[in-house]
Amino acid sequence: MNNTPNPKQQQLEGARVDNGKGYLTTQQGVRIDHTDDALTAGERGPTLLEDFHAREKVTHFDHERIPERVVHARGAGAYGYFEPYDDGLADFTAAKFLTTPGLRTPVFVRFSTVAGSRGSADTVRDVRGFATKFYTEQGNYDLVGNNFPVFFIQDGIKFPDFVHAVKPEPHNEIPQAASAHNTLWDFVSLQPETLHAIMWLMSDRALPRSYRMMQGFGVHTFRLVNASGQGVFVKFHWKPLLGVHSLIWEECQQIAGKDPDFNRRDLWEAIEAGHYPEWELGVQLIPESDEFDFPFDLLDATKIVPEERVPVLPVGRMVLDRNPDNFFAETEQVAFHTANLVPGIDFTNDPLLQFRNFSYLDTQLIRLGGPNFAHLPVNRPIADVRNNQRDGYSQHTIAQGPTSYYKNTLGGGCPALADEDVFRHYTERVDGHKIRRRAESFKDYYSQPRLFWDSMSAVEAEHIVAAFAFELGKVGPETGIRPRVVEQLNLIDHDLAARVAAKLGLTAPAEVSIDVRHAPSPALSQLNAVPHTIDTRRIAVLAAGGVDVRGIERAAAALRRLGATVDIISTVGGGTVWCDTGHELAVDLGINTTSSALYDAVLVPGGAESVEQLTQDGSMIHFVSEAYKHLKPIAAFGAGIDVLQAAGVRTRVANGSGAVSDDGVITSRTSGDDLDDAFIGALVGAVERHRVWDRVTDMIPA
Ligand code: HDE
Secondary structure, three states: OOOOOHHHHHHHHHHOOOOOOOOOEEEOOEEEEOOOOEEEEEOOOOEOOHHHHHHHHHHHOOOOOOOOOOOOOEEEEEEEEEEEEOOOOOOOOHHHHHOOOOOOOEEEEEEEOOOOOOOEEEEEEEEEEEEEEEOOOEEEEEEOOOOOOOOOOOHHHHHHHHHHHOOOOOOOOOOOOOOOOOHHHHHHHHOOOHHHHHHHHHHHHHHOOOHOOOEEOOOOOEEEEOOOOOOEEEEEEOOOOOOOHHHHHHHHHHHHHHHHHHHHHHHHHHHOOOOOEEEEEEEEEHHHHHHOOOOOOOOOOOOOOOOOOOOOOOEEEEEEOOOOEEEEEEEOOOOOOOOOOOOOOOOOHHHHHHHHHHHHHHHHHOOOOOHHHOOOOOOOOOOOOOOOOOOOOOOOOOOOOOOOOOOOOOOOOOOOOOOOOOOEEEEOOOOOOOOOOHHHHHHHOOOHHHHHHOOOOHHHHHHHHHHHHHHHHHOHHOOOHHHHHHHHHHHOOOOHHHHHHHHOOOOOOOOOOOOOOOOHHHOOHHHOOOOOOOOOOEEEEEOOOOOOOHHHHHHHHHHHHHHOEEEEEEOOOOOOOEEEEOOEEEEEEEEEHHHHHHEEEEEEEHHHHHHHHHHOHHHHHHHHHHHHOOOOOOEEEEEHHHHHHOOOOOOOOOOOOOOOOEEOOOEEEOHHHHHOHHHHHHHHHHHHHHHHHOOOOOOOOO
């Protein structure tokens, strides 16, 4: 097969007639002038079979759906490019896209949730897929990763068991896109290799604020191979420039109803607005001679290599700058495959990875209807494709000539075998008995979940405890699963087990002695990955008639200059509100269509009449107190401070001149054109920090 158009295709291309006016046609190109009524025998008579247009229209519709992905069904995709910083990896890999400075390789990235169906909500507690297709000049390379660096199982043969356990239960298909149910926790309690990934799943990493604000990991140990065939172990990391941020669990649950497309929409809108998300690709390189220097097996995908032990070297950057034109054609039909490799990158014997190399091609044969899905535009390599593969469903290529075999003379010996820039499997000596047995070196299940737990800040640890309590609280008490999971947690850390047990009304198991305790890894706490930026954060401004428009303009201009989005939210769903200056201010959203959970911070401007209305409006008051409860920055100026007090915000506020910033509540009595610079500066600083983790809000009823 050759993907450059052959002469016959070119002839047809040349003869194509553009109907010029964008006319509606059948699939055969026949123009149609009526598509609202089917052909019938008489006005009220039976519909006729000969209406080929109606039949074609409905038949195509009947066949519109293809099977959804068995996992990672719900996703969002975008195009962009990858660019290496320099040729620093040239000694380690023959992959040119990683080593040619200035070379921009096109990419398509698909982010996804894992457990839910295509129609499920974005903000569920789940792992996120982070799959990248690099359209390199040496062929397509797919890095099919996740936003956790570890997986739930060690051997691919367990994948159907794990996925069946986490998916909705088979007898009633409940619950959708949720891990909080009997079968997952039954499995976890019996399969301790799951525990490390389960710790990540119970952490804030499972609730990303945005796809643009999460890390990505290749998970497995792969291998880079240089032009001389020498190998080095490698772990891949994506680090977002916007830092790592999460939602709060209560927000996730609300957003699932208020805006189930929250993460998809966020990615789409950021790209449409020109705020192109960017990640740095980093690698951990481990010489083959160090393979056995770690207290775990490098081939075990339930283990990380701590960044403090092997630093992550920055390699290049990826920018996503174009949304797809058609969700189905691109995001749905994209086919990733761990075995799509280019020269310079290779596998290791990780038993999870080896299974994936079989599974992705296999699933695509059924999902995309046969063996020709690589012809689909989103999957087509930019590299020249030539081979002797023929036929099959949806063959898009008209191959020329009588030969479709190698070796041949009748086809001039084509396609010929390459003698440069070739993919050669890494030469590795393999020697062993044919056995069905887990390696002894894989059998430490507790020291790395413990490392993760020990590396959390106090608030992150508290969230993990709350997540276990929520999830296990949904597990039937009669099943005996809850105490079994707590027993497992006790083998990770007694304090963790005791805190979870207390929330479930269980007696904590007796403390056991812990054999291995690694030094904490600061890189694991996402609070250490918060850069100083407010780019693309969303600020809600609450306004009604009589609002202080000058004050809004001053604050909004500063926030927008730094890349934030500022939405005016009012009691009415559109149009304008009148302002204290007599001007009109355009309203972006009515309070009835939005929620504080969709914003990163709230600003309440002054204007006595506006404030009077806001304090009388339960939805507005709720908006403020809920944002306060969700630990967000709250700012108010002038009379707007009264709204905070009506919302139960008990923090100290400004009562004289000068801005006051306390507990993430920023206030100033100044207003209009005189609005304090210090107030605006403090608001920006608070939005940069994202949340006020030590705010005490237990008494807030929102
Ligand atoms: Fe996947 N996985 N997986 N997986 N996976 C699929 O492929 C599978 C694993 C990941 O946006 C499927 O085309 C097995 C680890 C992502 O299209 C399927 C095993 C990691 C995506 C499949 C794993 C992943 C998938 C479903 C254990 C992180 C979505 C549809 C041996 C490193 C890609 C499809 C997209 C999708 C199999 C484990 C990531 C069934 C058998 C570990 C991001 O083939």
